[in-house]
Amino acid sequence: MTGKEIVYDVIIAGAGPAGLAAGIELAKGKANVLILDRKQEIGCPKRCAEGLSNSWFNIMKLTPNPEWAVQKIKGAVLWAPNGKSVKMKDKKELGYVLERKMFEKHLAIEAAKLGAKILLKHQIIEAKRENGIVTLKVEVHDHVEEFKAKMVIACDGIDSLVARMLGLNTANNLKDTDSGYQYEMTNISGYDEDCLHMYFGNEVAPRGYIWIFPKRDGTANVGIGIGAYVSAETKINAKGYLDRWIEKQPGLKDGSIIEVNAGGIPVGGFLEKMDADNLLVAGDAGHMVDPIHGGGIGIAMEGGRLAAQVALKAVKANDYTSKTLGTYTKEWFTLRGNKLKTRLKSRHLLEHLSDDDFNYLAESITMDEALKIGNGSLSKSEKVMLFTIKLIKRPKLIAIMKKFFV
């Protein structure tokens, strides 16, 4: 039987973290679900960094598996432009650096075992609604096939076009999008392997940061995210900034690059409307990204899962109009909206930090204090007190530290 004769309950566009989490949830709910992806390998090419904190493992009920959770992370080191650093490290692990290809394949296998059907190298070129059914025209090798579903969940990433084909504009704008570029490097040294490292500064990574996310044995994910509008002004693109920085790092400059990835990062907050008749949007396509650090793996999965839960209600009610699906955006903002607001505010503050501010911060907080801030041994009011005393001359830094750590 070809795709033509079946009308799926749900077709998911995109087999990334959002699409696969949605697929797992739908398959668990016994929906008839198909996941389409244009790529020829799940998880490849990946987009940007690979960190996932413990809170996401808990929220998504994931058990870290050494096959894909390759490096335990116990803290973070923030590097100021003058080379000073603030290290916040805990005794127990705070999260993991993932081998994302393996992680996404693990999710795909779980989805498939539960009954979801996955097809790769399937490029959706047209989507339209007709009498409550969505018909997708899909390029498959040398021909075009039609697939039909009662609804679509668009998890097709920053380059999402499926939702746009169905009348919901998911396009990004330059102000709210970061430009990202990333290497997997090996035979490198000079950094703590159980910490995430972030390097700030307007010469280093304007309106963003460079990261080293270690992946054991002298291998790491080394990347950059910068404001797209800044790179347009300085005429240096993300690759340019990253390459020139690596060149200056003694422990990195002679390393080997074993993978190259790039990507746009929607950091301006969630899409205001993520549902329509026969359509829900999740993951990067719905701009589900943390506006401060640009991470999106965990939140995309949570978004995908919520989309699937709403979709299951639609399946049960046999109603795929926005009457049933229209609760999705509201539920999402109830879940994550408040946190997003404070994170957007912090982002705004961060964007106005000068190199001098970063240096001041790194010089003001001692290692011992940083440790206490990071490991939870200080109460909220003690932290506020510490920041206020230490940073009294730079009130905006107090505000930022409170947002981040209190």
Added chain:
Amino acid sequence: MVAKNNSNKCAYCGACVGICPVAAIVLKDTRIFIDEKKCISCGSCVKICPVGAMSLEIKKK
């Protein structure tokens, strides 16, 4: 003027697709396709591209 993609530089990440306000760009596996009729020469794709693979060039007739 019309957007052009240099496939030697392109990392086929799709950032240009997501930023294009008129959905003139499509990423298919490792190739970028630009619909010149839709392109409004806004240059957003040039600005977002992490690797400098996009440019605006004079439209050939």
